[in-house]
Amino acid sequence: DVKIASIEKSEKDEETGMLIAPITFDCISLWYEKKEMIYDVETKEDEIRWDFEWDSRFRSYNNKNIVLNNDGHVEAPIQVEFYGYVENPCIRVLVDNEEKYKLKIPIVIQPYEKLLYSSMDNDIYIYKQNTDGTLENLFKNEYIDISKNNIFKIPKGISTIRLTSDNDILKAKFTVTQMYKVV
Numbered sequence: 756d757v758k759i760a761s762i763e764k765s766e767k768d769e770e771t772g773m774l775i776a777p778i779t780f781d782c783i784s785l786w787y788e789k790k791e792m793i794y795d796v797e798t799k800e801d802e803i804r805w806d807f808e809w810d811s812r813f814r815s816y817n818n819k820n821i822v823l824n825n826d827g828h829v830e831a832p833i834q835v836e837f838y839g840y841v842e843n844p845c846i847r848v849l850v851d852n853e854e855k856y857k858l859k860i861p862i863v864i865q866p867y868e869k870l871l872y873s874s875m876d877n878d879i880y881i882y883k884q885n886t887d888g889t890l891e892n893l894f895k896n897e898y899i900d901i902s903k904n905n906i907f908k909i910p911k912g913i914s915t916i917r918l919t920s921d922n923d924i925l926k927a928k929f930t931v932t933q934m935y936k937v938v
Contacts, residue, residue, distance in 0.1 A: 788827070788933050819927055821916040823909060827933035830908035835872040835918065838926035839864035846872065847917040848909060855914075856907040860898050874906045875932065881905070 766775050825831045837844040845859040862883065864870050869884040870893075881899065883891040899905050909916065909931055918927050 786935050788935060819918040819924055819929075821918075821929055822913065823916060823931060824913050825909050825911050825931070825933055827911065828936045829934050830910055831931050831933045832873070832875040832908050833916075833932070834875060834928075834930040835870075836928040837864055837870040837918070837920070837924065838928075839866045839868040840922070841870065841924060842921040844870050844924075845917075845919045847919065848907060849915040849917065850910055850912070852915075855910065856904060858899075858903075858905050858907075860893060862893070862898060874908050879906050 767773070768775050835846055841864040843859060843861055844864065845857065847854055847858075848856040858872070858881075860870065860881070862870070864883065865886070867886045871880065871882040871884055871890070873880050881893040883893055885891065893899060916929065918924060918929065
C-alpha cells in the first residue's frame with residue numbers, strides 16, 4: 756500500500772514533451788527481510804578428546820554474543836529458543852555497551868524442553884515447551900517481573916544481543932526480522 760503524500764506543480768520536459776511532477780510517497784506497509792542466526796553447540800563425531808587433564812582455558816559456553824547491525828527502518832522483532840538443559844536463561848540487548856533490555860527468567864528448562872520467546876507483531880509470547888509439545892505460558896509473576904519491559908525489539912543501529920544462563924548453553928536459536936519501507 757502506498758499513499759501519495761504530495762504532488763507539486765507539474766512542468767513540461769522540453770525534450771520529450773511529457774509532463775513532469777515531483778511526487779512524495781508515504782509507505783504505509785513494510786517489506787520484511789528475515790535473517791536467521793542459529794547457534795548449535797554439541798558434541799560432534801570427529802572431535803578430538805583426551806583422557807588426561809591439564810591446566811588450560813577454554814571459552815565458556817554459558818553465553819552467546821551476537822553483534823547485529825539493524826539497518827532496517829524500524830526496530831526489529833526477535834524470536835529466541837533456548838533448548839534444555841538450561842538454568843535461568845537470560846536475553847540482554849546492549850547498545851554502546853549499555854544494557855537497554857534484559858529478560859531473565861528464573862526457570863530450569865530440562866532436556867528436550869525449550870524456552871520460546873517472541874516479540875513479533877501479533878505473535879508475542881514467552882512459553883516453556885514441554886517434552887510432550889504442550890506450551891506453558893510464562894507470563895506469570897513468578898517468572899516475569901511485570902515492572903520491566905519484557906517484550907522488546909532490537910533498536911536501529913548496532914546492538915549486542917547476549918544470550919546467557921547459569922550453565923552452558925548447548926543449543927540456542929536466535930531469529931531477527933529486519934523491516935524496510937519500500938514502494
